[in-house]
Amino acid sequence: MRSFFDYIPGNSFLHRLNPLSRIFLSFMISIACFSSKSHLFLLLMILLNLVLAALAGILNRGMELLKNLSKFSVFIFVLQVLFVRRGEVLLEMPFNIIITEDGISTAIIIVLRLIGATMPLALMLSITQMNDLSNILVVKLKIPYKYAFAFTTALRFIPIFASEMSAIIEAQVSRGVQLDTKNIFKKTRLILPLCLPLLITSMKKIEGSAISAEIRGFYLRTGESCYRKYFINWNDVGVLLFAVILFISAVFSNNIKL
Amino acid sequence: MIKISNLTFRYKDGRKNALDNINLSINKGDFLGITGTSGAGKTSLTYAINGVIPHHYNGDYYGSVRIEGEDTFDTSPSALSLKIGSVFQDIDTQLVSSVVEDEILYGLENFSVPAVEIEQRISSALEAVGISSLRYRSIESLSGGQKQKVALAAILALRPKILLLDEPTSELDPESSVQFYRILRELNENHGITIIVVEQKIMLLSEFAKNILVMDTGKIVINGSVREVIDRSSLLEEIGINCPRVTSLSNRLKEEGVYTGSVCINVEEAEKMVRSIIDD
Ligand SMILES: Nc1ncnc2c1ncn2[C@@H]1O[C@H](COP(=O)(O)OP(=O)(O)O)[C@@H](O)[C@H]1O
Ligand SMILES: [Mg+2]
Numbered sequence: 001m002r003s004f005f006d007y008i009p010g011n012s013f014l015h016r017l018n019p020l021s022r023i024f025l026s027f028m029i030s031i032a033c034f035s036s037k038s039h040l041f042l043l044l045m046i047l048l049n050l051v052l053a054a055l056a057g058i059l060n061r062g063m064e065l066l067k068n069l070s071k072f073s074v075f076i077f078v079l080q081v082l083f084v085r086r087g088e089v090l091l092e093m094p095f096n097i098i099i100t101e102d103g104i105s106t107a108i109i110i111v112l113r114l115i116g117a118t119m120p121l122a123l124m125l126s127i128t129q130m131n132d133l134s135n136i137l138v139v140k141l142k143i144p145y146k147y148a149f150a151f152t153t154a155l156r157f158i159p160i161f162a163s164e165m166s167a168i169i170e171a172q173v174s175r176g177v178q179l180d181t182k183n184i185f186k187k188t189r190l191i192l193p194l195c196l197p198l199l200i201t202s203m204k205k206i207e208g209s210a211i212s213a214e215i216r217g218f219y220l221r222t223g224e225s226c227y228r229k230y231f232i233n234w235n236d237v238g239v240l241l242f243a244v245i246l247f248i249s250a251v252f253s254n255n256i257k258l
Numbered sequence: 259m260i261k262i263s264n265l266t267f268r269y270k271d272g273r274k275n276a277l278d279n280i281n282l283s284i285n286k287g288d289f290l291g292i293t294g295t296s297g298a299g300k301t302s303l304t305y306a307i308n309g310v311i312p313h314h315y316n317g318d319y320y321g322s323v324r325i326e327g328e329d330t331f332d333t334s335p336s337a338l339s340l341k342i343g344s345v346f347q348d349i350d351t352q353l354v355s356s357v358v359e360d361e362i363l364y365g366l367e368n369f370s371v372p373a374v375e376i377e378q379r380i381s382s383a384l385e386a387v388g389i390s391s392l393r394y395r396s397i398e399s400l401s402g403g404q405k406q407k408v409a410l411a412a413i414l415a416l417r418p419k420i421l422l423l424d425e426p427t428s429e430l431d432p433e434s435s436v437q438f439y440r441i442l443r444e445l446n447e448n449h450g451i452t453i454i455v456v457e458q459k460i461m462l463l464s465e466f467a468k469n470i471l472v473m474d475t476g477k478i479v480i481n482g483s484v485r486e487v488i489d490r491s492s493l494l495e496e497i498g499i500n501c502p503r504v505t506s507l508s509n510r511l512k513e514e515g516v517y518t519g520s521v522c523i524n525v526e527e528a529e530k531m532v533r534s535i536i537d538d
Contacts, residue, residue, distance in 0.1 A: 006396060007398070009357065129356045131363065205351050208348055208352075209354065211314050211346075212351055212352045214336050215339045215342075216413075217340070220369060221367065227376055
C-alpha cells in the first residue's frame with residue numbers, strides 16, 4: 001500500500017529546490033496556519049497547498065490528502081462544536097447540549113488549521129528523498145547522523161505499518177470479527193489487541209533496519225561522507241522570502257475583520 | 259578465508275541451540291550453498307559470519323569465527339562489512355532509501371568512496387544486476403524480486419571479497435532465479451568473489467554451487483561437493499529436504515541395484531540413465 005508521503009520522483013521546480021528550502025517552506029505554511037484565526041486566510045493556505053501540489057505534479061496526492069483529512073475533520077468538528085459553550089446559542093438540544101455561534105466558528109478554524117498545517121508536511125515528504133532529508137539534517141542542521149537516520153527510518157516504516165495494520169484488520173474481518181461498527185469505543189476495544197503483535201513486528205523491523213545499516217558501514221560514516229552537495233540558488237532565496245511573507249501575512253490576517 | 263571453530267550459539271530466549279558445534283572452513287573463491295529446513299539455523303549461521311551474532315543478538319556464544327584471521331567477536335559488523343557484503347532474508351528491512359540510486363549510494367557514502375569514483379560504481383553495479391533502467395524509480399514501486407536485485411546491486415557497489423546472501427531468490431520466479439544465480443556465478447568465476455548463499459531450492463544449488471552444506475537443528479549434517487551431497491538424497495529426504503525427482507528416482511534405482519551409474523541431477527542425465535538401463 002502506498003502512503004501519503006512515499007516519495008514520488010519528478011523534476012519539477014519544487015523537486016529541484018534545495019531540500020532545506022522545501023522543509024522551511026512547508027514548516028512556515030504550517031506555522032502560518034497555526035498563527036492565523038482568519039477563515040479566509042486559512043482557506044487560502046489550503047488552496048496554496050493544492051497549487052504547490054499541482055506545481056510538483058502531485059495534485060492527485062494533494063486531493064487525496066485533502067479528502068482524507070476532511071473525513072477525519074468531521075469528527076474533530078463535531079467534538080469541537082459540542083465542547084464550546086460560549087457565545088450566542090443557535091440550537092438547544094436535550095441532555096443540555098447546546099450549539100453556539102462561537103462553537104461553530106472555532107470548530108471551522110480548527111478544522112481548516114488542521115488541514116492547512118498537515119498538508120504541507122505530507123506534500124514536502126512526498127517530493128523529498130529520505131537520504132536528502134537525513135543528509136540535510138546532518139550537514140546543515142548539525143544533527144548527529146544516528147538520530148537523523150532513526151528519524152527517516154521511522155518515517156519510512158509508517159507506510160509498511162499501515163499496510164500491515166490493514167492486513168491484520170482484513171484478516172480479522174474475514175474471520176467474522178465485526179470491525180466496521182460505528183461505535184468508536186467498541187471499535188477501539190476490538191482493534192487495540194490487534195496492535196500488540198504489530199508493535200512487536202514493528203520493533204523487529206526497526207531492529208532489522210539498524211542491523212542492515214550497520215552491515216553497510218553505518219559506523220564508518222564521517223561528516224564528510226555525504227556525496228551530494230546541496231546548493232542554494234536564487235530559486236531557493238525566492239522561496240525562503242515567500243515563506244517569510246506568508247508568516248507575516250498570517251499574523252496580519254488576525255487584524256483584518258471580514 | 260573464513261574459519262569457524264566449535265561455534266555454538268543459543269539466543270537469549272531460545273529453548274535450544276540455534277547453532278550447535280559448527281566447524282567450517284570456507285576458502286577464497288568458494289561458491290557454497292547452505293540448505294536445510296526452516297529453523298535449521300541457516301540465518302543464524304550467516305549472522306555469525308557477518309558479526310550480527312554476537313554484536314546484535316545476546317545469548318550464549320562459544321567458539322570462534324575468524325574472517326581472514328580477525329575474530330568477529332572483537333570486530334564490529336561495520337568494520338567486517340568492508341570484507342563481507344550481506345543480503346538479508348527480509349528485503350523490506352534491508353533497504354534504507356526511497357529511491358534506487360540512493361540505495362546504492364548509501365553504502366558508498368558510508369565507506370567514504372571518493373566522489374570521482376561514485377558515478378562509475380553506481381552505474382556498473384546496476385548494470386551487473388541488469389537493473390540500470392530502475393535507477394530513478396522509487397523503491398516503494400518495485401516488486402519483491404526487483405527489490406532483491408537492488409539489494410544485491412547495493413552490496414556489489416561496495417566491492418566485497420565475500421558475498422553472503424540469505425534466500426535471495428525467495429521473491430523471484432523460477433526464470434529470474436536462474437538469472438540471479440548466473441550473475442552470482444559470473445561474480446564468482448570472473449571476479450573471484452567468494453559466495454555463500456542460503457537457498458531452499460536445492461535444484462539451483464546443484465546447478466550453480468561448488469559445495470553444499472546441509473543443516474538440521476543447528477548442526478551441519480553434510481558438507482561436501484554437489485555430487486557428494488546429491489548422492490545422499492535419501493538422507494536429505496529424511497531431514498525433509500526435497501530433492502529433484504530425477505535425483506530421488508536414480509538413487510532408488512541404485513539402491514535396488516537396477517542402475518549403477520552416477521546420480522542424476524537433471525532431466526538430461528535422467529534420460530541417459532533410462533537409456534543405459536534399457537540397453538542393458
Ligand atoms: N531472535 C531470536 N530469538 C530466539 N530464537 C531465535 C531467534 N531467531 C531465531 N531463533 C531460533 O533459532 C533457530 C534457528 O533459526 P534460523 O537461524 O532463523 O533458521 P533458518 O534460517 O534456517 O530458518 C530456530 O529454532 C529459531 O526459532
Ligand atoms: Mg532463515
